[in-house]
Amino acid sequence: MRIIKVKDYAEMSRKTANLISAQLVMKPDSVLGLATGSTPVGAYRELIERYESGDLDFGHVTTVNLDEYKGLPRENEQSYYRFMHENLFDHINISPDRVHLPDGMNPDTAAECEAYEKLIRSLGGIDLQLLGLGHDGHIGFNEPAAEFPRETHCVDLQERTIEANKRFFASADEVPRQAYTMGIGTIMAARKIVMAVSGADKAEIAAKALLGPVTPEIPASILQFHPDVTVIADEAALSECVFQTV
Numbered sequence: 001m002r003i004i005k006v007k008d009y010a011e012m013s014r015k016t017a018n019l020i021s022a023q024l025v026m027k028p029d030s031v032l033g034l035a036t037g038s039t040p041v042g043a044y045r046e047l048i049e050r051y052e053s054g055d056l057d058f059g060h061v062t063t064v065n066l067d068e069y070k071g072l073p074r075e076n077e078q079s080y081y082r083f084m085h086e087n088l089f090d091h092i093n094i095s096p097d098r099v100h101l102p103d104g105m106n107p108d109t110a111a112e113c114e115a116y117e118k119l120i121r122s123l124g125g126i127d128l129q130l131l132g133l134g135h136d137g138h139i140g141f142n143e144p145a146a147e148f149p150r151e152t153h154c155v156d157l158q159e160r161t162i163e164a165n166k167r168f169f170a171s172a173d174e175v176p177r178q179a180y181t182m183g184i185g186t187i188m189a190a191r192k193i194v195m196a197v198s199g200a201d202k203a204e205i206a207a208k209a210l211l212g213p214v215t216p217e218i219p220a221s222i223l224q225f226h227p228d229v230t231v232i233a234d235e236a237a238l239s240e241c242v243f244q245t246v
């Protein structure tokens, strides 16, 4: 695991965009695994600017998102489908048929999960997976649990996650209680992983996830076992990490 310490959110966003840009320069038809949330918005803005300046081309890129709320139609303002279009897809030359998220409106949970796993396999797997870090250590919607979930599945969201996400809804009651998410196995199968972390409110969980024991109680801790993970974290997020130096 490489940990790159940066000054602040702006630098984290630029460095994250640098890694994604490098991936696309080296492999223009990359399969990118993408995340929603506050963390990647700045990096997406950077990618849009680089597309506008002619430095990046998304014409051959395919994307698969980590997760989607169950029961929210795509048109809902809070769907991750909408989020991704507003924050990235609508501003770059990505082909609409190469953009994939779980279908939150598929009531057949087993069929949806199987179809999403099959889709990722049919694309040849994920070249680079972008992640944010949840306050309880979740990645995607893989919440703390007794074991690491392997494949795409449907989860009941935990109270803390509902609390954290309610800022996007009129009230906590409107936050969906379930979501489809890639499993930890799906994420770990990505060839490269980039996790971006920003802010003092992530410092405690960042220390546990990056330096603590690997445990499904802190789902992101599994990343310590991935062969190609780059964490781009700002000073505030790393403020509780005590690194050993020799």
Ligand code: F6R
Pocket (backbone or CB within 6 Å): 034, 035, 036, 037, 038, 039, 040, 066, 067, 131, 132, 133, 134, 135, 138, 139, 140, 141
């Ligand atoms: C989003 C996702 C989540 C977020 C995490 C951090 O698709 O899968 O795991 O990455 O909740 O969210 P922010 O970036 O809002 O702090």
